[in-house]
Amino acid sequence: MSHLHPVPSYELANHPLPTGREEVWRFTPLKRLRGLLDGKPSDARLKWDADVPEGVIVREISADEAAELGETKPTDRPSALAVANGGDAVLVDVPAETELTEPLIVRLSGTNPDDVIWGHIVVRIGRHAKATVVFEHNGSAIYSATTSVVVGEGANLDLASLQLWEDDAVHLGQVGIRVGRDAQVRTFQASLGGDLIRIVENVEYDGPGGDLKMYGLYFADAAQHIEHRLFVDHNQPHTKSNVVYKGGLQGKGAHSVWVGDVLIRKIAEGIETYETNRNLVLTDGCRADSVPNLEIETGEIVGAGHASATGRFDDEQLFYLQSRGITSDEARRLVVHGFFADIVRRIGIPEIEQRLLAAVELELEQNVGAPLVGVA
C-alpha cells in the first residue's frame, strides 16, 4: 500500500509517532511542531466569532456524535489527536435545500502563542443546499485541527480557509471532504502567516458526478515553513477534480512544500483530473518542494495530468515593464501581484479577495517596497 492511500482511523495506535523519515513527514521540521505530536491534552480553545446567516445551525456535538454523522476520519496522528483531545466538536449544519445568499464566516483567533489547542469541526451541507463557508485564522497558537466536510447530493459548496496567523503560530490542519453525488465543491486555501503551517486535504467522492475545484495560495517568508498536501481519491466514476496552487517565497530559509496526490481507482471510469502547482522564488535562500503524484488504475478516463513549475522572475517581463519607466521594484511587485491575482479572483467574495491581495502586498513590501499606485 503506497502513501497515496492514507488509512483513516480514530485509533492513535494506527498513527504511530513519526520519525521524520516517513514519506508524508519527510519535509516537515518535526522539532518546530512544539510538542503537538506528543498529544498533551488541553482545554484551551481558539476564540470563535462567526457571522451565521439565517438557516444555518451551529452547535456543539460530542466526538461520538460526530462519528455517527459519518464524518471523514483522521488520516494522520495530529488529526487523530485533535479528535481524541478536542472534546466536543463544532457542527456547522446547512440543512437540505437551504440556499445561503451571504457567506458564513468564522473567525478563529488564538491569543497565547504557548497555548496548545485542539480543534474538531464538522461541516455538513445538506442535499441541494448552497453555501459559502469561510474559516479565518488569526493571532497565535499551537493548533491542530481536524475538519470534516460532508457535502450532500447536488449541493454546492465554496469553502475557504485563510491562515493569517502571527509569525510564531503553528498550525496542523487536516481537512477531509466527501463530495456527494453531482455536488460541486470549490475549496480555497490561503496560507500567509505562521511559523509552521501544514494543511492536509483529503477528498473522496460519495457518488458519480461530483465536481471538485481546489485552489490555493501561499507565501513563505524567511524561516517560515508552509506545507500543503492534498489527496484526491477518485473512488467514483465520472467525477472531476481540478487543482491549482500558487506559491511565493522570499527570504533565507523560506520553505514551501506542495504535494498533490491523485488516485484514479479501477472503478473511476470517465473521470477527469488536472493539478497544477507554480512557485515564484523572489530571493536567494528559499526552497520550494513541489511533488505531483498521479496513480492510475484505469485507462478508461477522459483525462488526467499535472504540471509543476518553480522559477524566478521572468527577465523579459521585467524588462518590458521597466522599459515603460516602471522601476525594478514596482515591476516585480506588479508581476507577483499578477501571479496571484488569477487565483484570488476565483474566491468570489470581494471582501476576502481585497484582504488577501492586501496581505500579498504587505508581504511584498519586505523585499520590493510599497506600491507606487493603488491596484485596480
Next chain:
Amino acid sequence: MATLEVKNLHVSVDIEDGKKEILRGVDLAVKSGETHAIMGPNGSGKSTLAYSIAGHPKYTITGGAVTLDGVDVLSMTVDERARAGLFLAMQYPVEVPGVSVSNFLRTAKTALDGEAPKLRTWVKEVNDAMDKVSMDRDFATRNVNEGFSGGEKKRHEIVQLELLNPKFAILDETDSGLDIDALKVVSEGVNRFRSQGDRAVLLITHYTRILRYIQPDYVHVFVGGRIAEEGGPELAEQLEAEGYDKYVRVSA
C-alpha cells in the same frame, strides 16, 4: 531640441562558448523632429541596436557610447532610460499574466510623470488612444498582451506610444507580421506622434513597405553590425528595387 547620439558602439551577447560580437562600431545621431529608418537584412544587428539603447540585460556593451544631450545613457537603468525620454516599441511585446492593461498603463504613466494621472481625464485619454488604433476598449481590462494576436500586440505598443509620449521612439520591426490595414493604423499612430514636431523616431525595419506610410528623413543601411550606407528617402527606393545583395556581398 534633443539629440540621441550613438558613438562607435560595440555590443556582444553570451553564447555557449564565449561571447559573440553583434554590433561592430555603430555611429548614429538622431535629433528631435527627425525620423531615421534603419534597414537591413535578418541578423544584421538592427534589433540588437534597439535593445542595447533600451538597456536589455542580455546585451553587453564592450565599447563606445550612447548619450542623450550629452548625458550617458549606458549607465542608466532600463527604467531611468524610459524616464529620460526613450521608448522602445518591441517586435515581440511580452505577456504579463494577471496585470491588466489599464493598471499597466496607469503605473507606467505614474512612473514617468512622478504623479498619478487624474482619473477622469486619464480614462478618456486611454479610451481615445485605443479608439485611434481601432482597439476595442475591452482590452483595458485584459491582461497585458495575454492572448493578443500579433496585430493587437502592435496596436497596444502604439497605444503606449500615444499615451506615454516619449521624446525618442525606437520602433523595432513594428511593421513585421501586420496586414495592410493594421500597417496603416500603426503608421498613422506613428505619424500622429511625429506631427508634434519635436519628437524623434528611429524606425527599424526589414521591409520598405512601411516607408510608404512613414516618410523617413534619413535612411541607414545596416549590415554586419554596422551602418554600411546612409542617405535620404531615395535610398529606401533603391533598396526596394535592388535589395540588400550588394551590401551583403561587400561585407562578406
